[in-house]
Amino acid sequence: MAPPDTRTQILAAAERLFAERGYRGTSVRAITDLAGANLAAVGYHFGSKAELLAAVARRVIEPINAAQCAGLDRLLARTSDPAVTELVEAFAGPLFDEMPAGDEGGARTSRLIVTILSDPAEEVRSWTGPAEDTVRERYLAAFGRALPGLSPEELRFRMRGILAVTAVDRVEVYQRRDPACLSPVAGEAARNWAITFLTAAMSAPPTGT
Amino acid sequence: MAPPDTRTQILAAAERLFAERGYRGTSVRAITDLAGANLAAVGYHFGSKAELLAAVARRVIEPINAAQCAGLDRLLARTSDPAVTELVEAFAGPLFDEMPAGDEGGARTSRLIVTILSDPAEEVRSWTGPAEDTVRERYLAAFGRALPGLSPEELRFRMRGILAVTAVDRVEVYQRRDPACLSPVAGEAARNWAITFLTAAMSAPPTGT
DNA sequence: GTTTGATTCAAACGAACGTATGACTGAAGC
DNA sequence: GCTTCAGTCATACGTTCGTTTGAATCAAAC
Numbered sequence: 001m002a003p004p005d006t007r008t009q010i011l012a013a014a015e016r017l018f019a020e021r022g023y024r025g026t027s028v029r030a031i032t033d034l035a036g037a038n039l040a041a042v043g044y045h046f047g048s049k050a051e052l053l054a055a056v057a058r059r060v061i062e063p064i065n066a067a068q069c070a071g072l073d074r075l076l077a078r079t080s081d082p083a084v085t086e087l088v089e090a091f092a093g094p095l096f097d098e099m100p101a102g103d104e105g106g107a108r109t110s111r112l113i114v115t116i117l118s119d120p121a122e123e124v125r126s127w128t129g130p131a132e133d134t135v136r137e138r139y140l141a142a143f144g145r146a147l148p149g150l151s152p153e154e155l156r157f158r159m160r161g162i163l164a165v166t167a168v169d170r171v172e173v174y175q176r177r178d179p180a181c182l183s184p185v186a187g188e189a190a191r192n193w194a195i196t197f198l199t200a201a202m203s204a205p206p207t208g209t
Numbered sequence: 210m211a212p213p214d215t216r217t218q219i220l221a222a223a224e225r226l227f228a229e230r231g232y233r234g235t236s237v238r239a240i241t242d243l244a245g246a247n248l249a250a251v252g253y254h255f256g257s258k259a260e261l262l263a264a265v266a267r268r269v270i271e272p273i274n275a276a277q278c279a280g281l282d283r284l285l286a287r288t289s290d291p292a293v294t295e296l297v298e299a300f301a302g303p304l305f306d307e308m309p310a311g312d313e314g315g316a317r318t319s320r321l322i323v324t325i326l327s328d329p330a331e332e333v334r335s336w337t338g339p340a341e342d343t344v345r346e347r348y349l350a351a352f353g354r355a356l357p358g359l360s361p362e363e364l365r366f367r368m369r370g371i372l373a374v375t376a377v378d379r380v381e382v383y384q385r386r387d388p389a390c391l392s393p394v395a396g397e398a399a400r401n402w403a404i405t406f407l408t409a410a411m412s413a414p415p416t417g418t
Numbered sequence: 419g420t421t422t423g424a425t426t427c428a429a430a431c432g433a434a435c436g437t438a439t440g441a442c443t444g445a446a447g448c
Numbered sequence: 449g450c451t452t453c454a455g456t457c458a459t460a461c462g463t464t465c466g467t468t469t470g471a472a473t474c475a476a477a478c
Contacts, residue, residue, distance in 0.1 A: 006455080024233035025330055028436065038457050043437060045455090118327045121234055157402045161374045168373035192416045193366045200413030207398075207405040215425080237466060247427055252467060254425095 007045045009035040015056045019112035023053055023119055054126070057116055060109055061132065067094035068135050072142065084146050085199045088162065091139050092198060095166045096191040106187060114167045143202065150206050162198050216254045218244040224265045228321035232262055232328055263335070266325055269318055270341065276303035277344050281351065293355050294408045297371065300348050301407060304375045305400040315396060323376045352411065359415050371407050 004012075013035035017026040028049050032039050046052040071090030075082040082090075096106060136159065144155055213221075222244035226235040237258050241248050255261040280299030284291040291299075305315060345368065353364055 021330065022233070022328060024231070027434075029434085038455095039436095040438085040458090041456070049436065114327055118323055119231060119234075121230070153398070154402050157399065158406055160377060161406055164373040164377035165370045168369060168377065189362070189416075190366065193363050196413050196416040197367055197370055197410045201406045201410035204405050204409030207401045236464075238464090247425095248466095249428090249468080250426070258466065 006035070006037045006041050010037055010041060010045060010052070011056060011059060014052055015060065015112060016108070018053060018056060019108045019115060022115050023121070028052075050126075053116070056112075060112060063098045064094045065131050065135050067098045068139070072135075072138055076142070081145055082142060084143070084203050085195070087139065087142055087146060088199045088202055089195050092162055092166050092194055093191070095163075096187065096194070110167055117167070147202065154207060158202055161201060165198060166194055215244070215246045215250050219246055219250060219254060219261070220265060220268060223261055224269065224321060225317070227262060227265060228317045228324060231324050232330070237261075259335075262325070265321075269321060272307045273303045274340050274344050276307045277348070281344075281347055285351070290354055291351060293352070293412050294404070296348065296351055296355060297408045297411060298404050301371055301375050301403055302400070304372075305396065305403070319376055326376070356411065363416060367411055370410060374407060375403055 010031060014026070014031045017031055017034060020026075021030075028042050029039055031052075032041055035041075042049065042052055046055055068091055071093065072087075075086055075090055095110070140155060140159060143159065144150070144152070147155065150158075219240060223235070223240045226240055226243060229235075230239075237251050238248055240261075241250055244250075251258065251261055255264055277300055280302065281296075284295055284299055304319070349364060349368060352368065353359070353361070356364065359367075
């Protein structure tokens with residue numbers, strides 16, 4: 001096996017350290033040390049620390065987005081009005097499944113996503129492209145058809161809830177570093193719990209004024 | 210009105226800046242500048258930046274915890290087995306209500322809480338005392354009685370979901386800085402949406418193996 | 419009037435940070 | 449053999465950071 005090139009090793013090291021220590025808590029020196037690369041390599045390959053984060057984020061998010069998109073396509077090919085459970089599974093499932101290898105049950109990647117999304121700095125959240133919004137809008141429309149009577153605002157609220165539950169759960173698991181929580185069987189259980197929880201939540205009747 | 214003392218002004222400035230820029234994104238100099246105090250005042254009154262954060266966190270969390278505790282007491286004084294809706298409202302309600310004045314509909318405080326809870330650094334999360342755990346355990350027991358048949362693990366998962374939904378929703382609102390989302394009426398709507406969403410989610414039947 | 423103790427102040431410390439620079443390396447192209 | 453060029457390297461620059469220091473300030477106690 002050929003040794004991975006410097007660029008890839010920096011990406012892997014940055015992905016890990018950003019997840020473990022956050023963006024600001026990770027120095028470029030720590031990344032290059034872990035990657036076995038020279039300090040200047042980050043500037044050479046990515047331009048700056050912020051652009052490195054954007055590259056890391058894209059690499060992590062893209063397969064999740066693609067899986068969410070494909071899942072919705074699959075549902076819509078079968079019926080024009082998928083059930084709420086199916087939509088929840090297609091949307092939330094990839095947040096559990098599409099995690100790179102070597103990741104402790106995907107928890108580290110979830111940690112990274114939350115770290116990025118919750119960082120107040122603009123530069124940290126500016127990696128996003130139009131693809132994420134497109135997928136979310138498509139699910140929004142599908143949920144809207146499955147849940148008539150729900151106002152668009154309340155529907156948006158509930159979709160945020162899906163992201164919140166899936167992301168935060170796994171982050172807490174990761175922070176506690178309890179090995180039992182990181183086993184594949186525990187991850188599978190959390191996946192099923194989340195789908196149960198979220199399907200019931202999404203299916204709730206509209207809130208009366 | 211007597212001008213507030215330096216210590217209080219530093220606490221207020223730190224609360225605001227930690228929420229807006231995160232812990233690492235906020236320098237002690239920025240805090241003392243906003244507070245109109247000298248740089249060394251933080252060291253004098255709090256010892257260090259980390260201890261200042263702990264003081265800020267305690268000031269924000271304590272009223273929420275007290276309200277959660279009081280709400281549960283009120284329910285248990287009436288009946289030994291409160292309904293799921295009542296428990297959800299008593300637990301999640303204070304996360305919307307117990308916000309200090311001057312806070313944009315409580316969103317800034319929620320932002321601060323998420324900033325603290327999601328920061329990977331140990332020092333940022335080490336402010337917590339035994340009170341938070343006590344309240345959570347009490348609610349856990351009450352939910353367990355209201356939802357027999359749910360395994361303790363799945364119940365814990367669902368309680369994390371409550372925190373996730375309430376916190377993350379308001380953070381996104383705050384980050385977007387849409388003034389319409391910060392109005393009291395929008396905050397009231399979000400509160401009701403959350404209770405509907407979470408009551409249905411908590412009431413879901415246990416996940417089959 | 420003097421002492422005391424709490425508080426505020428300007429200034430400086432050393433460390434760590436992101437980034438830039440210019441020399442070096444080694445294989446590919448001619 | 450010489451050139452080219454992407455990549456790597458040690459090193460340094462300027463800035464910002466949290467913290468510390470020791471003098472100045474000031475009201476209260478004596």
